Amino acid sequence: MTVPQRWPLPAMAFGGDWNPDQWPREVWQHDITLMRQLGVNLLSLPVFAWPQLEPSEGEYRTDWLAEILDALDAAGIGVALATGTATPPAWLVRAHPEMLPVRADGVRLDFGSRQSYCPSSPVFRAKVAALTTILATRFGDHPALRLWHVSNEYGDHISRCWCEVCAASFRRWLLRRHGSLAGINAAWGTKVWGQLYTDVEQIEVPRVTPGPDNPARLLDFERFCSDNVLELFRLELDILGELTPGVPRTTNFMGLFHDLDYWRFAAVEDLVSNDAYPDPGNTASHTDIALSYGLMRSLKSRPWLLIESAPSAVSWRPVNVPKAPGQLRAHALQAVAHGSDGAMFFQWRAARTGPERFHSAVLGHRGEASRSFAEASQLAADLATLAPVAGSRVRSSVAMVVDWDTIWALRPDASLPAEISWHAEAHQHHAALHQLGLAVDSVALPGSDLSRYAVIVAPTLYVTSDAQAEALTEFVRGGGTLVVGAFSGVVNECEQVHAGGPPGPLRELLGVEVDEQWPLLETDEQIVEFDSGARTVGRFWAEWIEPSDDVEVVAHYDGRPLHDLPAITRRRLGEGAAYYVSAGLPLDSLTPWLHQVCAEAGVDVRMSANPSVEVVTRTDGATDYVFVINHAPTPAEARGPADADVLLAPDGDPPVRRASGLSITLPPFGVAVLRMPSTTPSLHHVHSIEV
Ligand code: GAL
Numbered sequence: 001m002t003v004p005q006r007w008p009l010p011a012m013a014f015g016g017d018w019n020p021d022q023w024p025r026e027v028w029q030h031d032i033t034l035m036r037q038l039g040v041n042l043l044s045l046p047v048f049a050w051p052q053l054e055p056s057e058g059e060y061r062t063d064w065l066a067e068i069l070d071a072l073d074a075a076g077i078g079v080a081l082a083t084g085t086a087t088p089p090a091w092l093v094r095a096h097p098e099m100l101p102v103r104a105d106g107v108r109l110d111f112g113s114r115q116s117y118c119p120s121s122p123v124f125r126a127k128v129a130a131l132t133t134i135l136a137t138r139f140g141d142h143p144a145l146r147l148w149h150v151s152n153e154y155g156d157h158i159s160r161c162w163c164e165v166c167a168a169s170f171r172r173w174l175l176r177r178h179g180s181l182a183g184i185n186a187a188w189g190t191k192v193w194g195q196l197y198t199d200v201e202q203i204e205v206p207r208v209t210p211g212p213d214n215p216a217r218l219l220d221f222e223r224f225c226s227d228n229v230l231e232l233f234r235l236e237l238d239i240l241g242e243l244t245p246g247v248p249r250t251t252n253f254m255g256l257f258h259d260l261d262y263w264r265f266a267a268v269e270d271l272v273s274n275d276a277y278p279d280p281g282n283t284a285s286h287t288d289i290a291l292s293y294g295l296m297r298s299l300k301s302r303p304w305l306l307i308e309s310a311p312s313a314v315s316w317r318p319v320n321v322p323k324a325p326g327q328l329r330a331h332a333l334q335a336v337a338h339g340s341d342g343a344m345f346f347q348w349r350a351a352r353t354g355p356e357r358f359h360s361a362v363l364g365h366r367g368e369a370s371r372s373f374a375e376a377s378q379l380a381a382d383l384a385t386l387a388p389v390a391g392s393r394v395r396s397s398v399a400m401v402v403d404w405d406t407i408w409a410l411r412p413d414a415s416l417p418a419e420i421s422w423h424a425e426a427h428q429h430h431a432a433l434h435q436l437g438l439a440v441d442s443v444a445l446p447g448s449d450l451s452r453y454a455v456i457v458a459p460t461l462y463v464t465s466d467a468q469a470e471a472l473t474e475f476v477r478g479g480g481t482l483v484v485g486a487f488s489g490v491v492n493e494c495e496q497v498h499a500g501g502p503p504g505p506l507r508e509l510l511g512v513e514v515d516e517q518w519p520l521l522e523t524d525e526q527i528v529e530f531d532s533g534a535r536t537v538g539r540f541w542a543e544w545i546e547p548s549d550d551v552e553v554v555a556h557y558d559g560r561p562l563h564d565l566p567a568i569t570r571r572r573l574g575e576g577a578a579y580y581v582s583a584g585l586p587l588d589s590l591t592p593w594l595h596q597v598c599a600e601a602g603v604d605v606r607m608s609a610n611p612s613v614e615v616v617t618r619t620d621g622a623t624d625y626v627f628v629i630n631h632a633p634t635p636a637e638a639r640g641p642a643d644a645d646v647l648l649a650p651d652g653d654p655p656v657r658r659a660s661g662l663s664i665t666l667p668p669f670g671v672a673v674l675r676m677p678s679t680t681p682s683l684h685h686v687h688s689i690e691v
Contacts, residue, residue, distance in 0.1 A: 013342025255292030281321030297339030326669030418519030469505035477574030
């Protein structure tokens with residue numbers, strides 16, 4: 001058999017999850033005919049077919065899958081072959097009920113949904129390894145195989161388990177991390193509240209306790225759970241790597257998923273793929289989802305793949321709003337604009353049974369007559385037109401620090417001065433930057449190359465290590481502009497407050513000391529006044545800070561309780577500047593303030609007159625591809641450079657070229673893609689598009 005090049009595909013990926021195992025044989029060929037008609041080139045399967053692949057212990061049946069793969073290959077359709085391990089079959093669970101996961105309150109969850117496994121279970125892991133080995137051995141050479149799709153959405157439903165097996169693994173993990181029992185006691189500060197352990201066996205996973213739990217224990221448990229699932233992922237990756245070297249491996253991520261440190265997951269796989277389900281009923285969802293797309297392209301600094309999205313409604317929100325006409329295309333091309341080399345759907349054919357019987361599909365319950373089939377056909381044509389964009393990078397000069405230690409530590413039950421959520425602060429800062437027309441990348445600290453960016457924003461970096469502070473200091477010295485939000489540099493990796501108080505290792509860089517956090521009551525009206533004279537009422541948070549002499553105050557508190565104290569400071573260092581924002585700023589003042597900060601840092605800022613129109617540029621170094629996407633149900637106007645070539649025209653009126661520029665009318669949810677020669681290799685530069 002001649003095996004074609006596996007990856008990358010010669011075109012943008014287009015297709016989705018297909019579950020032929022849920023349908024009678026006669027449907028298979030009909031589906032494949034329709035797929036060919038649409039230009040499908042990649043399918044994920046068989047994601048949940050373990051019971052059909054191994055109907056009883058050790059009895060493997062793969063012929064049906066071989067028949068399907070052969071038929072797909074004959075049709076020229078590639079496969080992201082799922083290892084099928086996301087849901088163990090009933091016979092396995094009933095034979096080994098100890099592999100079912102246990103909640104923090106001790107309840108063991110039963111079979112009857114999916115992901116019914118404890119990630120540590122030895123029997124589950126052994127059976128996962130066996131099935132992966134069977135599939136890799138049987139299909140590793142199959143010409144339809146393009147990618148391995150390992151398990152499915154790790155952590156969706158189950159990423160944590162509180163059973164005895166997990167407790168034993170947790171103890172081993174703690175000993176590895178802290179070296180000894182004494183190390184664990186010291187890291188956790190167990191002398192407080194009489195928590196001292198005299199034998200490691202006394203340490204348990206944090207189950208329900210009478211009062212507030214030890215924050216360091218909780219943070220270590222989060223890290224352990226993420227690492228534990230990572231170990232499960234690696235088990236499969238290692239088998240696949242050994243048996244089928246050269247076949248890329250991925251698992252589908254879930255955006256800014258709380259439970260798993262995706263920096264660590266991405267480091268061990270070959271391709272980042274992601275599932276995205278922006279809510280069509282939420283007018284801000286394109287802004288929110290862009291933050292997670294920034295993470296996806298940054299995890300490996302390479303294009304990623306939108307491997308799942310909904311053709312229309314999902315079935316798991318309280319109200320599942322369908323996509324309006326055109327929105328399927330706008331959502332899919334937004335992901336492409338942000339670095340995905342393709343767009344795939346969950347799923348090809350709508351289920352008639354089970355919990356997802358009301359989830360949309362390319363083939364809805366009306367089959368080819370479904371609206372989603374027509375809209376997906378149009379998208380297929382668009383993706384074919386956009387083939388030259390594949391492999392290119394997104395131009396971005398601004399990045400946000402994404403750090404799972406801080407995400408995990410800022411939990412609502414962590415006994416903090418007040419509730420403060422990384423996600424809420426990240427979305428707030430991102431919304432401001434997005435409104436300024438900026439595509440925001442993500443950076444890991446330490447680890448990422450910060451020198452690629454003009455501005456780095458850390459909305460809150462509660463857990464800060466010395467190494468992180470050093471990386472940020474070097475960035476600023478080298479000419480970067482850093483914006484650090486409130487409640488940063490507060491604790492070390494063991495959740496111990498830094499000696500001398502916040503901002504701990506960032507003290508010198510920022511040139512401030514925090515005397516006290518000053519969370520605000522709903523009724524407090526703490527005014528923040530900028531040096532421009534602009535005034536705003538702060539949101540939920542303030543701090544009593546004392547600046548050093550070489551620090552400029554760029555905004556101060558006015559009125560009680562923090563009258564005249566600095567609210568925002570700037571310290572110039574080397575070629576750059578470091579800002580500390582101690583106040584929670586509302587969006588309408590954060591946006592203009594970040595506008596000024598970015599403009600001063602030399603970033604091309606285009607304050608959008610219409611926040612529903614998004615402009616994102618991909619470049620391959622020679623050519624720039626500028627995506628202009630209207631996310632609103634009403635038409636919008638945009639204007640580009642007169643010499644821009646229109647690679648993808650929006651539906652409706654064709655763009656009008658005048659000496660003054662190219663006028664584009666975007667219909668509701670319309671998309672245009674312009675093509676222009678790259679004027680600079682710097683990823684900072686963007687073309688001027690007025691909206
Ligand atoms: C994802 C999952 C798919 C499907 C989809 C529905 O979370 O990976 O299997 O359930 O959601 O939106």
